[in-house]
Amino acid sequence: MPTSQGKSILSDSIAIRTENLCRHYSMGEALIRAVDGISVQIASREFVALLGTSGSGKSSLLNLLAGLDRATSGTVVVEKHDLAKLSREELAKYRLHTVGMVFQSFNLIPSMTLLENVELPLRFAEVDRDKREALAKQALDRVGLSARLRHRPTELSGGEQQRASLARALINQPRFLLADEPTGNLDSQTGTEIMNFIREFNETLGMTIIMVTHERTLAERYASRMIFLADGKLVGDQSNVASASTRQSSGGGL
Amino acid sequence: MKTYDMAELAVRNLRESILRNSLTTVGISVGVASLVAMLSLGIGLQQLAGRRLQKSGLFDTVVVTSRRDLRGFNRDQEENGPAPAESPALTEDARQKIAQLPNVLEAYPDIRFITELRFEDKPYLTMMAGLPFSAKNNDAFDGMQGSFFSSDTANEVILQKSFAAQLLGKTPKAGSDEPSVTELAKPLLGKQLTMRYAERTATPTDAADKKDAANSPGTAYSVVSREITLKIVGVCDLDPDSMRGQARARIFMPLKLAQDLHVMQPSDLRDTTNMASGAPAYMTVEVHVKSPTQVQAVEDAIKKMGFNTFSIVDATRSLRQFFAVLDLFLGIFGSLALAVASIGIINTLVMAILERRREIGIMKAIGASDGDVKGLFFAEAGVMGVFGGFVGVALGWTIGRVINVGTNVYLKRQHFPPEQIWFVPWWLVIGAIGFAIVVSLLSGLYPASRAARLDPVQALRYE
Numbered sequence A: 001m002p003t004s005q006g007k008s009i010l011s012d013s014i015a016i017r018t019e020n021l022c023r024h025y026s027m028g029e030a031l032i033r034a035v036d037g038i039s040v041q042i043a044s045r046e047f048v049a050l051l052g053t054s055g056s057g058k059s060s061l062l063n064l065l066a067g068l069d070r071a072t073s074g075t076v077v078v079e080k081h082d083l084a085k086l087s088r089e090e091l092a093k094y095r096l097h098t099v100g101m102v103f104q105s106f107n108l109i110p111s112m113t114l115l116e117n118v119e120l121p122l123r124f125a126e127v128d129r130d131k132r133e134a135l136a137k138q139a140l141d142r143v144g145l146s147a148r149l150r151h152r153p154t155e156l157s158g159g160e161q162q163r164a165s166l167a168r169a170l171i172n173q174p175r176f177l178l179a180d181e182p183t184g185n186l187d188s189q190t191g192t193e194i195m196n197f198i199r200e201f202n203e204t205l206g207m208t209i210i211m212v213t214h215e216r217t218l219a220e221r222y223a224s225r226m227i228f229l230a231d232g233k234l235v236g237d238q239s240n241v242a243s244a245s246t247r248q249s250s251g252g253g254l
Numbered sequence B: 001m002k003t004y005d006m007a008e009l010a011v012r013n014l015r016e017s018i019l020r021n022s023l024t025t026v027g028i029s030v031g032v033a034s035l036v037a038m039l040s041l042g043i044g045l046q047q048l049a050g051r052r053l054q055k056s057g058l059f060d061t062v063v064v065t066s067r068r069d070l071r072g073f074n075r076d077q078e079e080n081g082p083a084p085a086e087s088p089a090l091t092e093d094a095r096q097k098i099a100q101l102p103n104v105l106e107a108y109p110d111i112r113f114i115t116e117l118r119f120e121d122k123p124y125l126t127m128m129a130g131l132p133f134s135a136k137n138n139d140a141f142d143g144m145q146g147s148f149f150s151s152d153t154a155n156e157v158i159l160q161k162s163f164a165a166q167l168l169g170k171t172p173k174a175g176s177d178e179p180s181v182t183e184l185a186k187p188l189l190g191k192q193l194t195m196r197y198a199e200r201t202a203t204p205t206d207a208a209d210k211k212d213a214a215n216s217p218g219t220a221y222s223v224v225s226r227e228i229t230l231k232i233v234g235v236c237d238l239d240p241d242s243m244r245g246q247a248r249a250r251i252f253m254p255l256k257l258a259q260d261l262h263v264m265q266p267s268d269l270r271d272t273t274n275m276a277s278g279a280p281a282y283m284t285v286e287v288h289v290k291s292p293t294q295v296q297a298v299e300d301a302i303k304k305m306g307f308n309t310f311s312i313v314d315a316t317r318s319l320r321q322f323f324a325v326l327d328l329f330l331g332i333f334g335s336l337a338l339a340v341a342s343i344g345i346i347n348t349l350v351m352a353i354l355e356r357r358r359e360i361g362i363m364k365a366i367g368a369s370d371g372d373v374k375g376l377f378f379a380e381a382g383v384m385g386v387f388g389g390f391v392g393v394a395l396g397w398t399i400g401r402v403i404n405v406g407t408n409v410y411l412k413r414q415h416f417p418p419e420q421i422w423f424v425p426w427w428l429v430i431g432a433i434g435f436a437i438v439v440s441l442l443s444g445l446y447p448a449s450r451a452a453r454l455d456p457v458q459a460l461r462y463e
Helices: A058-066 A088-097 A114-124 A129-142 A158-170 A188-204 A216-222 A242-251 B003-016 B018-056 B075-080 B092-099 B133-137 B161-167 B181-188 B255-261 B266-274 B292-304 B313-355 B357-365 B370-413 B426-453 B456-461
Strands: A014-027 A030-043 A047-051 A073-078 A099-102 A176-180 A208-213 A225-230 A233-239 B061-066 B104-110 B112-119 B122-131 B156-160 B192-202 B221-236 B251-254 B284-289 B307-310
Touching (some): A014 A058, A014 A208, A030 A073, A030 A225, A030 A233, A047 A216, A058 A176, A058 A208, A088 A099, A088 A114, A088 B357, A088 B370, A099 A158, A114 A129, A114 A158, A158 A188, A208 A216, B018 B313, B104 B122, B104 B255, B122 B161, B122 B255, B156 B161, B161 B181, B161 B221, B181 B221, B292 B307, B313 B357, B313 B426, B357 B370, B370 B426
Parallel strands (some): A176 A208, B122 B251, B156 B221
Antiparallel strands (some): B061 B284, B112 B192, B156 B251, B192 B221
């Protein structure tokens, strides 16, 4: 395996690989290098935290991995998919089946009930009507929201909304969870609750987690690997031994 | 996404901003309604005119004359046909042959003569005409007082309004109001008239005597003066005889009766002087054709028999053309309203895209394809079109009905019989709904593809 990064990669297969990945925007006359030549490899089942100050390019990198945005140059390969080579239609399919996304601002559709929100990706996947409702209920049950099926997002607390969006991200059984500051809008207690769910997905479902955050303590506590970005460049990459002990200490509580 | 899911989502999205989407749908409805109302009135008027024409008996009638009479309406026929002397006479045989032509309903002779009538011991000289029983449905009798002939041979007459006025000595002075038919009919209905006329009776001929004088038998006839009593059964307002202005009759009797009386006709005398034929011949024969479209064919067939013909089928052609243009214009005005409505749809959907940018971004982020987003907006436009179409047709139907009722109230005030001036055929209902849906979908095309092209990263950043 052609890698020199982190011990965990040696034990697992490579799930995500980027090579000299760039995303440049032109804003007026200025050229903004949001992602500027990042080469990184992420193994399957890893829990990676992308760290950096705002404007460091961590969200832009996440959008590229999620297939929401296209690279200016360089390659990004997720499992077998070379994202640059996928058509718009194939990219939509990739977002639907391969990755699940969670956002800082939850991004639930306000006009729909929780059940409908969670069901929505199943509609796009053309799952049958009766199957859809059962799956959505099951997913909401998993995050402890069985009592809130018919509520609209605005009737719920931030933590509940984020739990619903976790249920939505899981509904098509993706192998990757991409989270953009998932606890950014939550108090620390609810944040912990959400992080425990994410860790559970990583450990019991075997999902590969990539989480953007600017809180180093959060990353240290949960992530198995920390990648540091500044000005669109990779400035640090370290595996997190400390998280292993945290896992054990909090693992019983889950 | 499945089509059913798409439609379901579209309906629920429309319900979310119910006020704006209802207003847009009302816009479509008004467009469809004006289209339906305009066209249904156009079609109704056309049908009304058609019924009127059919009833007038003008456009399905061919007038046949013999070429010998040189009374043809068409100079071309006179110049190019066979010489008058060689052409056949319009005899009873010829009439029966004409009546047997395909698409001919009936062929009856035109019998009219000037006669003396006595009413309350005063003599009146006027033109009498035989009226076929089928003329009962002629619109001239719409405003008639009394009744039509009880049978085809009854000793009954119908008076023309002006003659009725003359009998009563109520000839209107210039400038004053004409007396109404009701007024005139009251003292006359049921009264009797005595008609004096000249009967033509065939004289048994001695073939040897007449050999040099004429080629055919039956030339000889005698004229006998007779009297008959006739009952007045009706007074009509309009002239059922409007086709031949110069020979306008003012009193009518059943045609069969007129034929049976064998009244001496002007043509009899001329035939005698011409020495062409001794058999009684008609001046003109009127031929009723099944429908105006077959008039031309019947006319051609009769011409082949050697007679002159005349019809006013050309007039119907220009009338149909007029209504085609009228319908076109009404349709254009109706469509203009629908065009305005379609701009309303575009506006609503474009606004919805701005408002729902974030929602579109979310849907794309969780796996919606361009096609899903496009289909969703397209379906929303389609659903508005379907609702707008149905409501619009109902509204247009109601508007047409209200106009119809209003017109009839007006007609009643003007003492006219009610008329159906509005008609909604089934093809208009289906066509209008279909048109509304097509226009809505076309209007949704641009907003839908715009929504589909939205960049999800930017859409998600939008608050």
